[in-house]
Amino acid sequence: MGDALLDMKIEDWKHIFKLDPAKSISDEHLDLICTSGTDALVVGGTDNITLSGVEDLLGRIKGKHPIPCVLEVSTMDSIIPGFDGYFVPMVLNSRDKKWMMDVQHQGIKQFQSLIKYVEILFEGYCILNKDAKAFQHTNCVMPDEEDVLAYAYMAEHVFHLPVFYMEYSGKYGDKELVKRVKEELTDTKLFYGGGIETLEQAKEMKQYADCIIVGNSIYTCFEQALETAKINEERTV
Numbered sequence: 001m002g003d004a005l006l007d008m009k010i011e012d013w014k015h016i017f018k019l020d021p022a023k024s025i026s027d028e029h030l031d032l033i034c035t036s037g038t039d040a041l042v043v044g045g046t047d048n049i050t051l052s053g054v055e056d057l058l059g060r061i062k063g064k065h066p067i068p069c070v071l072e073v074s075t076m077d078s079i080i081p082g083f084d085g086y087f088v089p090m091v092l093n094s095r096d097k098k099w100m101m102d103v104q105h106q107g108i109k110q111f112q113s114l115i116k117y118v119e120i121l122f123e124g125y126c127i128l129n130k131d132a133k134a135f136q137h138t139n140c141v142m143p144d145e146e147d148v149l150a151y152a153y154m155a156e157h158v159f160h161l162p163v164f165y166m167e168y169s170g171k172y173g174d175k176e177l178v179k180r181v182k183e184e185l186t187d188t189k190l191f192y193g194g195g196i197e198t199l200e201q202a203k204e205m206k207q208y209a210d211c212i213i214v215g216n217s218i219y220t221c222f223e224q225a226l227e228t229a230k231i232n233e234e235r236t237v
């Protein structure tokens with residue numbers, strides 16, 4: 001476990017960059033991401049996640065940049081030691097128990113002896129973009145507002161999850177819905193991810209979500225994506 005974990009207070013995180021191990025990023029861009037003012041890096045994606053892709057990113061970040069670096073696990077065989085923490089998605093709106101319960105159950109059986117040595121956090125995912133790879137991969141059903149609010153309730157009051165993640169991966173989401181969900185949560189933190197390409201969008205969603213996650217735009221409009229970390233410059237103490 002890296003030293004950065006000692007400072008890893010996810011309840012204070014406002015901005016995260018999510019790096020996809022299946023995509024390539026130059027050293028120059030990676031350095032700029034690490035020094036952007038973001039609170040943490042999450043390494044994760046849905047498809048083509050390989051051990052070597054994860055190892056490559058970890059090796060290029062750790063030891064070089066003092067920033068928390070978390071693996072968001074999506075496959076069993078790409079879990080490696082060395083990250084400051086591990087996030088495990090549980091897909092609440094999947095039609096299949098597999099993506100909410102079974103893969104995690106299998107993972108705990110396999111890694112139980114190691115789990116006590118790492119920082120691990122389970123995320124209640126609600127995937128809200130029907131075109132997202134993760135939506136299709138996990139056979140999700142599109143929830144309406146009432147459904148989303150009930151999933152948020154379950155995340156907080158039934159499963160006592162530390163994070164409820166409104167995942168619009170690839171699409172800018174419904175800010176009114178994010179606002180409604182935030183109003184219902186007390187202890188569970190609200191993560192929002194999806195389609196953030198500009199500082200204005202980052203600021204808008206950050207009004208409601210506790211933490212925003214910026215992923216794809218790192219690979220499609222780098223300079224603008226980098227700017228989104230500026231929401232942390234306006235942080236009040």
Ligand SMILES: CC(C)=CCC/C(C)=C/CC/C(C)=C/CC/C(C)=C/CC/C(C)=C/CC/C(C)=C/CC/C(C)=C/COP(=O)(O)OP(=O)(O)O
Nearest residue numbers: 045046074075076080081086089104107108111114133134
């Ligand atoms: C020392 C050591 C190695 C300790 C390890 C301890 C540890 C971490 C144990 C974990 C045990 C465990 C519970 C394992 C479970 C692993 C597992 C298979 C979990 C499944 C998670 C899951 C439901 C994945 C489905 C896909 C998903 C929801 C991914 C989330 C991320 C996401 C939506 C990314 C966006 O995807 P992207 O590829 O960017 O998509 P776009 O192309 O649309 O942008």
Ligand SMILES: O=P(O)(O)OC[C@@H](O)CO
Nearest residue numbers: 169170193194195215216
């Ligand atoms: O890739 P984007 O659309 O920025 O979404 C970020 C993150 O929520 C993906 O898991």
Ligand SMILES: [Mg+2]
Nearest residue numbers: 020045215216
């Ligand atoms: Mg992506």
